[in-house]
Amino acid sequence: MEFTIKKITSPEKLQTGILVLGVFTDGKLPPSSRAVDEASQGRLARLIAHGELDAKPGAALLLHGLAGVAAERVLLVSLGQSDSGAPGDKAWRDAFAAAGKALAATPAKDGAIALDGETLPPGRGLDWALRQASRIIADSAYRFDAPRTEKKEKGAKKERGARKIAFALSAATVADRALEDAVRQGQAIAEGMALAKDLGNLGANICTPAHLADAAGALGKQFKFKVDILEREDMEKLGMGAFLAVARGARRSPKFIVMQYHGRHGRGDKAHKDKNADKDKNGRPRPVALVGKGITFDSGGISLKPGAEMDEMKYDMCGAASVIGAFKAIARMELPIDVVGIVPATENMPGSDATRPGDVVRSMSGQTIEILNTDAEGRLILCDALTYAERFKPDCVIDIATLTGACIVALGKIPSGLLANDDALAEELAQCGAAAGDPVWRLPLWEEYQDLLKSNFADMANIGGRFGGAITAAAFLSRFAKAYKWAHLDIAGTAWVSGEAKGSTARPLPLLAEFLLARAAGGEQPH
Ligand code: BES
Ligand code: MN
Ligand code: ZN
Numbered sequence: 001m002e003f004t005i006k007k008i009t010s011p012e013k014l015q016t017g018i019l020v021l022g023v024f025t026d027g028k029l030p031p032s033s034r035a036v037d038e039a040s041q042g043r044l045a046r047l048i049a050h051g052e053l054d055a056k057p058g059a060a061l062l063l064h065g066l067a068g069v070a071a072e073r074v075l076l077v078s079l080g081q082s083d084s085g086a087p088g089d090k091a092w093r094d095a096f097a098a099a100g101k102a103l104a105a106t107p108a109k110d111g112a113i114a115l116d117g118e119t120l121p122p123g124r125g126l127d128w129a130l131r132q133a134s135r136i137i138a139d140s141a142y143r144f145d146a147p148r149t150e151k152k153e154k155g156a157k158k159e160r161g162a163r164k165i166a167f168a169l170s171a172a173t174v175a176d177r178a179l180e181d182a183v184r185q186g187q188a189i190a191e192g193m194a195l196a197k198d199l200g201n202l203g204a205n206i207c208t209p210a211h212l213a214d215a216a217g218a219l220g221k222q223f224k225f226k227v228d229i230l231e232r233e234d235m236e237k238l239g240m241g242a243f244l245a246v247a248r249g250a251r252r253s254p255k256f257i258v259m260q261y262h263g264r265h266g267r268g269d270k271a272h273k274d275k276n277a278d279k280d281k282n283g284r285p286r287p288v289a290l291v292g293k294g295i296t297f298d299s300g301g302i303s304l305k306p307g308a309e310m311d312e313m314k315y316d317m318c319g320a321a322s323v324i325g326a327f328k329a330i331a332r333m334e335l336p337i338d339v340v341g342i343v344p345a346t347e348n349m350p351g352s353d354a355t356r357p358g359d360v361v362r363s364m365s366g367q368t369i370e371i372l373n374t375d376a377e378g379r380l381i382l383c384d385a386l387t388y389a390e391r392f393k394p395d396c397v398i399d400i401a402t403l404t405g406a407c408i409v410a411l412g413k414i415p416s417g418l419l420a421n422d423d424a425l426a427e428e429l430a431q432c433g434a435a436a437g438d439p440v441w442r443l444p445l446w447e448e449y450q451d452l453l454k455s456n457f458a459d460m461a462n463i464g465g466r467f468g469g470a471i472t473a474a475a476f477l478s479r480f481a482k483a484y485k486w487a488h489l490d491i492a493g494t495a496w497v498s499g500e501a502k503g504s505t506a507r508p509l510p511l512l513a514e515f516l517l518a519r520a521a522g523g524e525q526p527h
Contacts, residue, residue, distance in 0.1 A: 001138050003183045005130075006112070006166045007173060012039035012069045017108025017162060019071035020099045022119045023048060024082035025055040031170065032114035033076075039068040044076065053078055057087060058094030060102055071112070075102050079119055089121045093437045096133050100140025104161045111162035113137075115169055127182040130167060132437065134186030135193075135510065137165060142194050144201045144503065188332035189513045193506035195219075196318070196325030200496060200504030204297035204314040209345035212294055212317065213255040216324055216343065220259060223331035230256035240384040242363040246377045247346040249301050249354025254346035256385075257294070257320075259327050260287075263336040263520070278395060286395035287338035288519060289484075290512065291385045293378045293401035294320030294345030301348050301374030302356055309498070316378070318495035318504060319400035320345060326512045335520040340392045344381040348374070360458045364388065365480050370458040378403045379476045380462060386480040396425050396485040398515075399477065400508060401492075406469025408493035415441040416508050417490035419474035425485045429511065432518060436510035440489060449475040 008014060011021075011032040021033045027048060029037055037044040043066060047053065053061045057080040066074050077095045079087045087095070103111050113133065120129055141161050167183065199207055199215060213229045220227035235244055235256055247254035265284070278286055295316035299305060305313065320343040327341050355361070359371050361380075364387040369380070378401050389397050407417040415433075418440040420426035426442055433440040452464035452472050460479065464472025474488045494507045 001141055001187070002164045003134050003187060004164070004166045005179055005183060006168050007171045008168045009171045010035060011114050011168060012036045014071055014112055014168060016071045016110055016112040016166070018073040018075055018103065018106050018111040019069070020075045020077060020102070020111065020113040022079045022095055022114070022116070023053065023076050024080065025053055025078050026081045026083060028082040030116040030118045032116050032168065036066075036069055036074065040066050041068065043067070047076070055081065057091035058098040060098045062102065073106070073108060075099065086118070086120060086122055089124070089434070089437065092119070092121045093132065093136065096136045097140065100137045103137060103165065104141045106162055107160055108162050110164040110166070112166040112168045115167050117170070117173070126169075126173070127178050128435065130179055130182040131186040133167065134183045135189045138187050138190030139193055142190075142197060144198065185333055185517065189329045189510060191332060192325035192327075192329030192513065193509050195328050196321040196506040196509055197504040199321040199324065200315050200318045200506070202314070204347070207314065207317065208252050208296055209255040209294065209347070210253065212296065212320055212324070212343060212345045213257050216257045216259055216327070216341075219324065219328055219331070223328075225262070225327070225331060226260040228258040230258070238364055238388070239362065240364045240388075241361040242369055242380040243344050243346070243384040245355045245359065245361040245371060246301070246348055246374075246380050249351040249374075250347035250349040251351060252347055254344070256388075257341070257343040257345060259324075259341035261327060261330060261339045261341070263330070263334065263338060265336050280393055285338060287340045287392055288516065289340040289342060289389045289392055289394040289397040290323045290326060291342045291382060291389060291397060291399040292320035292323035293317065293382055293399070293403065294343045295378060295381070296345060296347050298348045298375070298377065299350060301377060302350050302354050303373045303375040304350055305375060312496065312498060315496045315504065316348075316402050317345065318402050318491060321504070322400050322491070322495075322506065322509045322512060325506060325509050326516070329509070329513050330516055333517070335516055337516060337520045339516065340389070340394065342385045342389055344385045346381065348377045363480070367460065367479065368458040370455040370461045372461050373463045376462045376473070379473055382477055383480040386477065386486070390483045394484050396422070396487070397481060398429070398487045398489065398512070400489045400512075402495050403490045404470045404473045404492055406473075407490040410443065410470055411441055411493060413493040413497075415439040416494045417470050418442045418487060419445045419471065419490070420487035421445065421478055421481060422485040422487070425487050428518075429487055429489075429515060432514040433508070433511040436514040438508050438510040438514075440508070440511065443471055443474070445471065445474055445478060
């Protein structure tokens with residue numbers, strides 16, 4: 001998909017396959033829509049007055065061959081009522097999601113979206129808007145190239161969707177590199193999301209630990225960043241007893257993937273001003289470390305899962321996919337920061353040499369763990385990855401994991417769960433999640449929860465009983481994250497959708513990208 005920014009004075013004269021216009025459903029029209037309305041002798045206002053366009057933000061109405069208007073089609077998208085001033089973030093995003101859907105389905109080859117300053121949510125700038133819009137529109141065009149039998153019959157569906165999209169801004173808008181950057185950023189994030197979605201959607205017979213390692217390696221080659229793959233012997237030498245305890249039930253080899261991206265910190269580069277990033281002794285800002293759970297299939301191991309919907313446990317590597325996808329996005333954006341990506345990858349299978357409930361293992365940190373339930377495997381692979389992360393002296397570590405069903409019970413499927421040992425980091429992530437439309441909600445991590453992990457036979461058990469499962473899982477991880485600021489994102493409810501639209505969402509990649517962008521811009525919050 002190709003995006004451009006166009007400065008225009010007369011949207012009604014724009015030659016394009018489909019022109020997208022935002023309208024308020026109480027009759028107030030933003031400038032671009034007003035111009036098109038006047039050119040069409042008040043047609044838009046009449047349609048809205050007759051209730052042809054649902055008031056709900058994101059409702060859409062497609063018009064063909066509007067008299068007096070150069071565009072072949074006009075898509076009206078509802079921004080809701082104007083009485084509340086401007087649309088909120090959600091209404092605005094719903095409107096763009098509707099535009100994205102229409103642009104992905106249209107037979108038109110090119111399209112334009114009128115973006116009036118008057119329609120921006122309060123406190124949000126045009127760069128924010130362009131970054132969100134280009135991401136949402138590019139992401140709407142995502143299709144999983146499923147390995148289906150090809151149908152070669154005549155009349156097979158033609159490729160649909162506009163490939164060239166222009167953002168039409170008022171000619172009065174100040175010319176600004178930042179706006180071009182914002183469009184490219186959104187596009188880069190969508191590209192990272194497409195990779196993350198592909199990895200998630202692939203069956204576990206194809207998306208194996210080796211496949212994840214290859215995907216990371218290929219990215220490293222393409223964008224010239226370092227990728228190391230540790231093999232089982234390396235993990236044994238490092239003493240990763242917890243990770244290896246999960247891997248031993250599977251015949252496929254585990255992989256421990258380490259990616260290192262060094263952004264260019266040139267002179268005048270704002271990253272040097274980053275108040276969040278302490279310098280190491282060489283004067284380089286400390287890296288952000290991202291750790292992603294890479295269970296390519298979670299059968300539960302000997303504590304076998306029930307059969308219903310077990311296919312969805314192919315998505316248990318979505319944390320890993322979001323980290324790999326984030327690396328694609330930051331490399332494409334050439335962000336001037338340092339980021340380390342760590343992905344412990346294995347299947348969780350009940351092979352004859354699998355770990356049994358009651359087994360005690362020693363983690364890389366030296367702490368011992370009684371494995372009471374082999375289905376609580378995510379924390380076992382993550383704890384060794386968290387210990388491994390220490391060697392990079394990170395400014396902060398964020399782990400991303402489809403960790404607990406209990407998180408879905410607690411929060412539903414709207415926000416990801418957020419738990420952290422640092423309030424400022426938690427707040428920063430919450431802000432970035434809100435800005436990216438990829439929300440998180442914090443759960444407490446009080447000392448009291450630690451008691452639930454007591455074991456008679458080791459330093460801790462790997463499960464904490466019936467209640468507060470998302471929190472006890474994080475409490476377990478926190479014991480391995482004492483050396484740095486750390487946040488944990490439980491994406492069990494947000495990483496994919498079930499049912500008819502089953503598929504990966506690539507969450508929380510939008511949040512991670514917003515966070516890294518803000519860090520690269522000098523620690524300022526996005527706006
Ligand atoms: N991968 C699952 C968590 C999960 C379950 C994610 C359902 C998405 C949907 C994880 O490894 C797991 O099995 N967790 C257990 C922990 C329990 C044994 C303490 C769970 O949530 O049931
Ligand atoms: Mn499990
Ligand atoms: Zn799992």
